[in-house]
Amino acid sequence: MKSLYIGALDIGGTKMAATVANAQGPLARVTQPTVKTGSRRAPAEQGIALLEAACAQAGIERSRLHAVGVSSCGPFAQIDGMVALATPNICGARAQRADLPNDWDTIPLEQVLREQFGMVSIENDCVAAIVAERTFGAxxxxxxxxxxxxxxxxxxxxxxxxxxxxxxxxxxxxxxxxxxxxxxxxxxxxxxxxxxxxxxxxxxxxxxxxxxxxxxxxxxxxxxxxxxxxxxxxxxxxxxxxxxxxxxxxxxxxxxxxxxxxxxxxxxxxxxxxxxxxxxxxxxxxxxxxxAALGTLVADIGALGLVMPPDWISQWRDTQPWGALAALSMHMPAA
Amino acid sequence: MKSLYIGALDIGGTKMAATVANAQGPLARVTQPTVKTGSRRAPAEQGIALLEAACAQAGIERSRLHAVGVSSCGPFAQIDGMVALATPNICGARAQRADLPNDWDTIPLEQVLREQFGMVSIENDCVAAIVAERTFGAxxxxxxxxxxxxxxxxxxxxxxxxxxxxxxxxxxxxxxxxxxxxxxxxxxxxxxxxxxxxxxxxxxxxxxxxxxxxxxxxxxxxxxxxxxxxxxxxxxxxxxxxxxxxxxxxxxxxxxxxxxxxxxxxxxxxxxxxxxxxxxxxxxxxxxxxxAALGTLVADIGALGLVMPPDWISQWRDTQPWGALAALSMHMPAA
The missing domain is CATH 3.30.420.40 (ATPase, nucleotide binding domain)
Structure with missing residues (x-):
């Protein structure tokens, strides 16, 4: 099972984090301020780039990621039947505020990720949090x-x-x-x-x-x-x-x-x-x-939990490898 | 498939109804005012007696009922891990009213039914109604x-x-x-x-x-x-x-x-x-x-839907045999 890898994205209004893990636990985590300019595809493409950076950090090819779980701020809309973001924290057209330098109404997420990854599971950050707390928390x-x-x-x-x-x-x-x-x-x-x-x-x-x-x-x-x-x-x-x-x-x-x-x-x-x-x-x-038992990393753990092979769970419950996530984190400057 | 029979109970604050059906549709339905005196087991035992009466009406042995679905007014409590009723319409100790001639706080339901039937599924009447409307309704x-x-x-x-x-x-x-x-x-x-x-x-x-x-x-x-x-x-x-x-x-x-x-x-x-x-x-x-499409019989249809073999559904959708339920009904005087 050592050869199976999964990825996780935590998409917030302020920062984005990408984590990669194998059966033993998280291997690398990279964070960066969330992109809010450019094409509507920019945030999803940033997620892919961060997953790539986390893979590089862990010394594995991105193509070896078996699946990607995503915890994102919401609410969600749909574009062509796939999950898109309509969150007022990122989409300028959704917000009653002047500090968002874009006019996005919705931005594609699932569609862009599926171009690169075979298995993608996207949930609202609080949905990912209940997954995390039920799997590894309180x-x-x-x-x-x-x-x-x-x-x-x-x-x-x-x-x-x-x-x-x-x-x-x-x-x-x-x-x-x-x-x-x-x-x-x-x-x-x-x-x-x-x-x-x-x-x-x-x-x-x-x-x-x-x-x-x-x-x-x-x-x-x-x-x-x-x-x-x-x-x-x-x-x-x-x-x-x-x-x-x-x-x-x-x-x-x-x-x-x-x-x-x-x-x-x-x-x-x-x-x-x-x-x-x-x-x-x-x-x-x-x-x-x-x-809650998992603190500020609950979204990352939940995103991993969305796509984790069930047989990893009992081992992670024993070894609690998510405790290393904070120490593993590498912060990147804004893109 | 003609030899498989299922039963349904609709337990309300005013009346109780028992229905038996086979793959072709309902065969008999018997109703009676809900019992509110005697032992706490009395309402559940009334349900069994009504199922027996419905079986007699249909010309089958009660022992041939494969499963019983129950739609009941709530809310539910639990006794020994099994569904019990704590409804203010039936239980005198739950109601702020003088017209209930009993001091029941909760009454056993699942326990009494399981003594007689191998497969029992009990849901709140509105839960049974959404089952009915999703299966045969709007x-x-x-x-x-x-x-x-x-x-x-x-x-x-x-x-x-x-x-x-x-x-x-x-x-x-x-x-x-x-x-x-x-x-x-x-x-x-x-x-x-x-x-x-x-x-x-x-x-x-x-x-x-x-x-x-x-x-x-x-x-x-x-x-x-x-x-x-x-x-x-x-x-x-x-x-x-x-x-x-x-x-x-x-x-x-x-x-x-x-x-x-x-x-x-x-x-x-x-x-x-x-x-x-x-x-x-x-x-x-x-x-x-x-x-809603199923009118006043939604609870009976939902109770049947709780335990209906999946392969009956497409046939019932075609023939809509629940339309005969009202005409089949036999009303019994209070016990």
Whole structure:
């Protein structure tokens, strides 16, 4: 099995990362700021170039990559029946902001990758995260679980009956855009008023509270009354959203990551859990919350998990070779 | 294949129905008011007795039933790892009402049926309905679809990536208890304030509008201004809920039944669709709404569909033998 190699791409609004691995673990990882100019094919072509650089770093031919898994920021659109990106972080025509030097509406991804690789699996970053946490993280083999990230934005990856949900265009899990309030005028980047992301994302809190989410939660924990009320209310909204998902999907366990939860999950958990448990016991009894286990590399690990031969998994669970990913990483300047 | 028989139970809060069928179609159907007194095993034992009566009607031995599919009102609990009912329509200890002459908290179902039948599949009535509509109804073979019933209550059956969702205790689809409003004090039977069922179910509308949902929608269609405003607002809430499910599950098509939709779906559809389409085009583009095709027998057909050999399906699609179910039905007085 030593001769089988897989590749992974993590496509974010800020940076892109390419990893190659064999049965023993990751061999190389290369990162670079995400390309946002040139042809609409440029980001996908950057991904291919980074996979090539990671292969070179590992001393193997790119042609030996058996399959490529991709974790990408969303949402996704389709071009000719294949996954394309329509993300406001990369596509200038999708964003209400001036700092994106392109007029892309959608950019092809699956199509460009399939020209080079025989087997390609692309999922939203939170979908890749629930794959990672179920395979190597905090909810191993759990059939009914949801990954949530609470950070600049809010996103979810859903698993029901042992199967990770994808949806008609791969956008299952965009419950950050679930409407929660009918009286708040909090405005989301997507145009919704009163959706979860508008109410509690780092971006939304910053816009409405006049301080970063980090400062807000730190002040709350230091006992500053106004910050404490705002932070507790944000936690209640998050809890109401997790309750809504429990009622919808009959979830057993939530695994939560993102910068807000990493720093303040201990303080937030009892408030959030109470919002779930106080409602409909027959649905919510036994629901639990655990912190994500794989940290900032969850997307890379999830992208590998999308295409990993099943017989690698038990060995990786023993040796936890993803721990070497950060040390392996080579950062390249912008293209 | 003529010698293979399957059974189906439809367990509702008011009546229970048992059907037997072979490859050619349903052979007999027996209904009876649901038993609500005696031992906690009484409802499940009633189901067995009704299956026996249906077999007698069809002239076959009960022992020849290959499998039994069950569509039941929920929510479900578990007893010894098997499906039990915790429904407020049947279990006196679950209801805030005086007309249930028992103190049942949960009642065993799967356990009692498995003592008599080798193969038993039990699903919530809306889950059975999406099985029925995907197999024989309005959304045949559609991978990403949701069944919704808008009637006395509100319920959903969910299908993503071609698989019907079940959840940790078979309660996936209870999105009627999704929290929608943070300013309404509309009270749901489950204790929630401002959930979808409190806001727009027939029960909820009746309690708050002082007239039945049927009268309200009829008055609205006749142009009575207050009724028109209330009915349009209910339609908007329903549309917001379908949008929330679209964002969560990346649904392509909603198939809608229940008495409100049966009578007023034509008037409601444009209002509901607008609430979906006005939000996040990349998620909602191409989402459509169709009326349920199988009417009041959807639960029976779904229960049969849960255990039907796959090779029966194409023949039933051609001959539509479920059309005979109503004529076959024999009504028995209360036990």
């Amino acid at each position: 909810v191993r083999d759990e059939p009914d679980c949801v990954y949530a990230t609470w950070s600049t934005g809010i996103g979810f990856g859903l698993c029901v009956d042992g199967r990770v949900l994808h949806g008609k265009r791969g956008n299952a899990g965009h419950a950050g855009h679930m409407l929660m309030s009918d009286q708040s005028d909090a405005l989301c980047g997507c145009g919704n008023r009163g959706d979860l992301e508008a109410l509690i994302s780092g971006r939304g809190l910053g816009a409405r509270q006049g301080q970063s989410a980090r400062d807000l939660f730190t002040a709350a924990r230091n006992g500053e009354p106004a910050a404490r009320a705002a932070a507790a209310q944000a936690a209640q909204w998050f809890g109401r959203a997790l309750y809504n998902l429990t009622a919808t999907l009959d979830t057993r366990i939530f695994v939560i990551g993102g910068s807000v939860w990493e720093h303040h999950g201990d303080w937030l958990t009892p408030i959030v859990l109470k919002e779930i448990e106080m409602r409909l016991p027959v649905l919510t009894q036994g629901v639990s919350i655990v912190p | 959304v045949r073979d559609e991978p990403d679809c949701v069944y919704a019933t808008w009637s006395t209550g509100i319920g959903f059956g969910l299908c993503v990536d071609g698989r019907v969702l079940h959840g940790k205790r078979g309660n996936a689809g209870h999105a009627g208890h999704m929290l929608m409003s943070d300013q309404s004090d509309a009270l749901c039977g489950c204790g929630n304030r401002g959930d979808l069922e409190a806001l727009i179910s027939g029960r909820g509308l009746g309690a708050r509008q002082g007239q039945s949902a049927r009268d309200l929608f009829t008055a609205a269609r006749n142009g009575e201004p207050a009724a028109r405003a209330a009915a349009a607002q209910a339609a908007q809430w329903f549309g917001r809920a379908l949008y929330n499910l679209t964002a969560t599950l990346d649904t392509r098509i909603f198939v809608i039944g229940g008495s409100v939709w049966e009578h007023h779906g034509d008037w409601l559809t444009p209002i509901v669709l607008k609430e979906i389409e006005m939000r996040l085009p990349v998620l909602t583009q191409g989402v459509s709404i169709v009326p």
